[in-house]
Amino acid sequence: MNKIWLIIQREFLTRIQKKSFLITTILVPLIFPAIIGVLVYIMKKEAESAKADTVQVVDESGKFVFENTKRYNFVPLPLTIDKAKDAYKQTKDFALLYIPPFDINKPEGMIIYTKENPSIEKVGGLESILQDRIRDLKLEAYKIDKETLKSLKVSVNLKQINISETGEEKSSNSGILYGLGFALGILIYMFVLVYGIQIMQGVIDEKTSKIVEVIVSSVKPFQLMLGKIIGIASVGLVQFTIWIILITVLSSGVLGYFGLKMPQKQAMEEVAKQVGDEEVKQAMDQQDKQINDLLGNLSQIPFGKIAFVFVFYFMGGYLLYGALFAAVGSAVESMQESQQFQFPITLPLLIGYFGLFMFILRDPHGPVSFWLSIIPFTSPVAMVGRIAFDVPTWELILSMVLLIGGFLFTTWIAGRIYRVGILMTGTKVSWKVLAKWFFMKS
Amino acid sequence: MALIHKNPTSVEALIAKNVTKVYSEHTALDNVSLTIPEKTIFGLLGPNGAGKTTLIRIINQIINSDSGEILIFGEKLKPNHIEIIGYLPEERGLYKKMKVGEQLLYLAQLKGLSRKDAMARIKIWLEKFEIKDWWHKKVEDLSKGMAQKVQFISTVLHEPKLIILDEPFSGFDPVNAQLITEKILELKENGSTIIFSTHRMETVESLCDHIALINKSKKILEGPKKQVKEQFRSNTFLIEHRGNNFTLPSEKYEVKGQTRIEDDLYSTTLKAVDGIKGNQVIKDLIDITEVYSFQEKLPTMADIFIGLVKADGDDALRKHLQEV
Numbered sequence: 001m002n003k004i005w006l007i008i009q010r011e012f013l014t015r016i017q018k019k020s021f022l023i024t025t026i027l028v029p030l031i032f033p034a035i036i037g038v039l040v041y042i043m044k045k046e047a048e049s050a051k052a053d054t055v056q057v058v059d060e061s062g063k064f065v066f067e068n069t070k071r072y073n074f075v076p077l078p079l080t081i082d083k084a085k086d087a088y089k090q091t092k093d094f095a096l097l098y099i100p101p102f103d104i105n106k107p108e109g110m111i112i113y114t115k116e117n118p119s120i121e122k123v124g125g126l127e128s129i130l131q132d133r134i135r136d137l138k139l140e141a142y143k144i145d146k147e148t149l150k151s152l153k154v155s156v157n158l159k160q161i162n163i164s165e166t167g168e169e170k171s172s173n174s175g176i177l178y179g180l181g182f183a184l185g186i187l188i189y190m191f192v193l194v195y196g197i198q199i200m201q202g203v204i205d206e207k208t209s210k211i212v213e214v215i216v217s218s219v220k221p222f223q224l225m226l227g228k229i230i231g232i233a234s235v236g237l238v239q240f241t242i243w244i245i246l247i248t249v250l251s252s253g254v255l256g257y258f259g260l261k262m263p264q265k266q267a268m269e270e271v272a273k274q275v276g277d278e279e280v281k282q283a284m285d286q287q288d289k290q291i292n293d294l295l296g297n298l299s300q301i302p303f304g305k306i307a308f309v310f311v312f313y314f315m316g317g318y319l320l321y322g323a324l325f326a327a328v329g330s331a332v333e334s335m336q337e338s339q340q341f342q343f344p345i346t347l348p349l350l351i352g353y354f355g356l357f358m359f360i361l362r363d364p365h366g367p368v369s370f371w372l373s374i375i376p377f378t379s380p381v382a383m384v385g386r387i388a389f390d391v392p393t394w395e396l397i398l399s400m401v402l403l404i405g406g407f408l409f410t411t412w413i414a415g416r417i418y419r420v421g422i423l424m425t426g427t428k429v430s431w432k433v434l435a436k437w438f439f440m441k442s
Numbered sequence: 443m444a445l446i447h448k449n450p451t452s453v454e455a456l457i458a459k460n461v462t463k464v465y466s467e468h469t470a471l472d473n474v475s476l477t478i479p480e481k482t483i484f485g486l487l488g489p490n491g492a493g494k495t496t497l498i499r500i501i502n503q504i505i506n507s508d509s510g511e512i513l514i515f516g517e518k519l520k521p522n523h524i525e526i527i528g529y530l531p532e533e534r535g536l537y538k539k540m541k542v543g544e545q546l547l548y549l550a551q552l553k554g555l556s557r558k559d560a561m562a563r564i565k566i567w568l569e570k571f572e573i574k575d576w577w578h579k580k581v582e583d584l585s586k587g588m589a590q591k592v593q594f595i596s597t598v599l600h601e602p603k604l605i606i607l608d609e610p611f612s613g614f615d616p617v618n619a620q621l622i623t624e625k626i627l628e629l630k631e632n633g634s635t636i637i638f639s640t641h642r643m644e645t646v647e648s649l650c651d652h653i654a655l656i657n658k659s660k661k662i663l664e665g666p667k668k669q670v671k672e673q674f675r676s677n678t679f680l681i682e683h684r685g686n687n688f689t690l691p692s693e694k695y696e697v698k699g700q701t702r703i704e705d706d707l708y709s710t711t712l713k714a715v716d717g718i719k720g721n722q723v724i725k726d727l728i729d730i731t732e733v734y735s736f737q738e739k740l741p742t743m744a745d746i747f748i749g750l751v752k753a754d755g756d757d758a759l760r761k762h763l764q765e766v
Binding site for chain 2: 003006007010014018205206209210211213214215216217218219423425436440441
């Protein structure tokens with residue numbers, strides 16, 4: 001036991017002392033706030049530098065009353081279009097808009113003259129101003145006033161409430177649950193794969209550097225394998241914990257710096273200030289309510305339980321696959337050689353990963369989802385993706401027990417292959433050879 | 443054929459009794475028995491693939507034998523014996539990314555030393571090899587010979603009573619080989635027993651007290667080096683003499699070869715029939731020629747090794763070789 005502890009220590013310390021560990025541990029969390037920061041920065045800069053474009057207008061229809069907006073300054077010209085065109089050439093203005101007399105049911109013939117090719121956005125902006133005005137003209141023609149039109153617009157949000165067998169009501173939000181399941185499932189998948197491959201690399205290194213014979217003359221091969229698996233797991237947990245802390249601190253730090261606690265809300269407030277429109281205020285109130293609902297739903301999600309389940313399945317899945325990766329590492333002499341075994345052992349993990357999208361997130365309580373989250377090879381990804389959707393306790397316990405059994409089983413198999421594999425060099429390894437090693441008496 | 447050395451006053455560092463190991467395709471060790479007396483340097487000889495490494499791995503408990511028994515200082519082989527064994531495998535290596543000091547500390551602790559003791563001993567050994575300033579060097583920055591020194595230190599740090607060295611000199615330049623030889627002799631002086639697995643007959647000749655020869659999974663020879671050489675004496679003599687105009691009675695002697703050194707100075711290899719001792723040969727020669735030098739031609743370990751391995755499996759040829 002003491003020796004396994006020594007091995008765990010070495011595996012852990014040598015890895016966290018590496019520069020690459022330091023770099024990934026610090027850089028990965030920086031990516032998110034950096035992206036947020038850059039985006040916010042660009043948005044702010046753009047908003048500051050945005051200047052209204054001047055658009056000269058020749059309106060022969062007489063149907064338009066242009067109001068200046070944030071983006072456009074309209075200058076009506078009491079000229080004919082030909083003269084206006086000549087005059088426009090002398091100015092530095094953005095565009096000249098020509099509106100001939102038209103039928104509101106068939107608005108045609110409008111032209112925009114510019115000196116450079118305008119962006120599609122700017123043209124689109126002008127188009128929508130024209131469209132809005134024509135729509136208003138039509139409404140007048142149909143004798144519908146604006147108030148009637150406003151009352152036609154409705155917005156509905158279904159409040160979701162789960163009724164459990166005991167009659168307890170819980171409000172829920174499948175959007176949040178979907179996101180949570182999606183994120184957690186992918187995290188487990190990535191962790192198992194990334195750290196599993198680290199185990200394999202470590203075993204291959206020991207084998208090719210020939211140190212393994214010295215080590216196994218001091219400890220049992222099984223102790224060495226277990227120590228390595230646990231040592232790398234602790235590196236993973238430490239890295240993960242640092243990431244969570246850093247991402248949380250940095251993200252809120254960046255948002256705080258730019259004074260955008262709730263970017264969307266602030267943006268709307270600004271719009272409301274400028275426009276002073278009742279509609280926007282109403283929408284804002286509705287959104288406030290939605291945010292409150294959302295916060296209410298979030299508080300109903302059992303994060304403590306989810307965190308526990310996540311850590312459990314992270315460890316379980318990692319141990320289950322880690323042992324298999326160790327066995328493969330012991331059998332081969334290079335990463336290339338390991339390819340032929342890597343895919344088959346990660347196939348179940350991949351099935352769990354696809355199952356997450358195809359079944360679990362769409363139908364978390366269907367039969368396929370049930371089996372995916374029970375079978376030990378797929379359950380680490382599947383159950384973690386499903387847990388936010390409230391899994392019956394018996395299913396969870398069954399799945400956990402099976403996962404423990406599963407990793408004991410794979411560790412046992414891997415241990416038998418490992419003890420022979422690490423001392424074998426120059427053997428062409430196939431599945432048959434692995435099976436032979438497995439059955440070899442010790 | 444095998445000589446079993448039995449010295450009642452010494453303790454046996456290791457006794458192997460009828461050790462057999464069978465892999466699916468072949469028998470790696472076939473009923474091998476060995477006795478290794480304490481405080482000796484024991485040469486475990488044999489061609490590649492003979493089963494030496496298998497035996498060494500069984501002693502190190504890396505693998506188990508199918509049958510038979512190993513006794514270490516009179517005790518049946520058990521897990522904590524690894525703490526009194528130091529093993530330098532032929533295929534050796536270190537963690538490339540680890541520093542020399544950390545590495546030695548780790549390996550010593552795996553052998554059961556406390557961190558404190560290990561620290562103190564590492565310092566002593568680094569000083570012995572005059573490499574004190576290597577503590578913070580990474581192994582990947584060392585030359586092969588330098589790494590071998592570190593590896594040797596890691597083998598003996600825990601002051602093992604039984605040290606197993608598999609081809610210890612491979613990778614060393616002559617200067618360092620000499621240094622290692624000195625350390626090995628020093629370890630023997632201090633009471634360690636050393637098992638030495640090698641093909642290099644000159645090292646066997648100079649270092650080993652006892653030898654065993656394993657060929658094709660079987661032990662075919664064992665005993666103190668002197669005794670083995672004695673056993674392979676063939677009553678052959680090398681004489682330098684002046685003039686070659688003489689004949690020896692053919693019922694007593696057979697001339698195996700004669701070369702002229704210079705002028706009328708000749709060198710003759712002479713084999714005498716059993717029962718005729720060196721003195722008798724001199725007596726017979728003095729009367730008929732002028733003897734310049736006289737010596738009994740003893741077989742070298744290389745002669746014995748090659749002869750036995752070649753002849754193994756061909757009893758007639760082996761007998762013949764012994765007679766020659």
